Amino acid sequence: MKSIREQLISAAADYQITVSPLQAEQFQTYLELLTEWNQKINLTALKEPEEIAEKHFLDSILILKKLEITRGARLIDIGTGAGFPGVPLLLMRPDLKLTLMDGLNKRLIFLEELLRVLSLNAELVHARAEEGARKPEFRTKFEFAAARAVARLPVLCEYCLPFLKDGGIFAAMKGPEVERELESAKRAIELLGCETISSREYALPGGDGRSLVLIRRNAPLPREYPRHGAKIAKSPL
Numbered sequence: 313m314k315s316i317r318e319q320l321i322s323a324a325a326d327y328q329i330t331v332s333p334l335q336a337e338q339f340q341t342y343l344e345l346l347t348e349w350n351q352k353i354n355l356t357a358l359k360e361p362e363e364i365a366e367k368h369f370l371d372s373i374l375i376l377k378k379l380e381i382t383r384g385a386r387l388i389d390i391g392t393g394a395g396f397p398g399v400p401l402l403l404m405r406p407d408l409k410l411t412l413m414d415g416l417n418k419r420l421i422f423l424e425e426l427l428r429v430l431s432l433n434a435e436l437v438h439a440r441a442e443e444g445a446r447k448p449e450f451r452t453k454f455e456f457a458a459a460r461a462v463a464r465l466p467v468l469c470e471y472c473l474p475f476l477k478d479g480g481i482f483a484a485m486k487g488p489e490v491e492r493e494l495e496s497a498k499r500a501i502e503l504l505g506c507e508t509i510s511s512r513e514y515a516l517p518g519g520d521g522r523s524l525v526l527i528r529r530n531a532p533l534p535r536e537y538p539r540h541g542a543k544i545a546k547s548p549l
């Protein structure tokens with residue numbers, strides 16, 4: 313049987329992504345720490361190392377095939393949980409200026425330890441997205457934003473699009489058949505000063521379907537967004 317390192321290197325190669333032996337070693341360390349901490353705090357429902365390698369690590373780095381992220385760009389991962397997709401992206405692209413944001417502090421305590429063990433640098437922010445995006449240091453300050461498994465698109469857009477600077481791109485990582493969800497987010501995307509630039513479906517090696525929706529800022533962010541959390545949930549744009 314292949315080790316997790318070999319599995320990741322060869323699965324990524326099938327998508328024309330090169331994972332070096334050193335990076336594979338770092339993913340192995342990530343896996344071990346995640347598994348250890350998952351016994352104390354709820355970080356992931358996935359238990360099998362092979363599943364974690366495919367559905368967390370590989371899934372996260374596949375963004376790199378679909379989106380050209382400029383060197384040294386500032387990227388925010390909103391609702392990062394145990395670090396997905398942000399930390400795998402940083403392992404592959406240490407040049408990125410990464411911000412990891414989550415509303416749950418215990419996940420950030422795990423991430424702090426993870427970054428220390430992996431000798432990586434990232435900014436950790438304990439905040440709900442809709443509150444973080446009201447702060448001047450985060451509002452319209454990022455070239456890239458990404459989120460996976462956080463909310464449905466109309467709500468997710470109000471959480472994430474306010475972080476984008478002019479021309480910035482949000483990568484929404486979604487499950488299969490995203491078209492209807494995207495249709496329901498059309499109004500939100502427009503009101504938030506953005507436009508959809510692409511929506512692509514693909515599959516993980518085990519067959520699970522995924523979609524990546526890319527949304528870009530092409531107009532200023534109106535002052536009234538994002539609204540308060542309760543309002544966003546009660547009446548999505």
Ligand SMILES: C[S@@+](CC[C@H](N)C(=O)[O-])C[C@H]1O[C@@H](n2cnc3c(N)ncnc32)[C@H](O)[C@@H]1O
Binds near residue numbers: 394395413415419
């Ligand atoms: C299902 S987990 C997904 C975590 C990770 N992105 C992944 O794909 O494995 C959802 C995460 O989003 C966070 N979250 C949900 N709503 C949020 C909000 N409005 N602002 C910040 N974090 C939020 C939760 O605390 C949780 O850690």
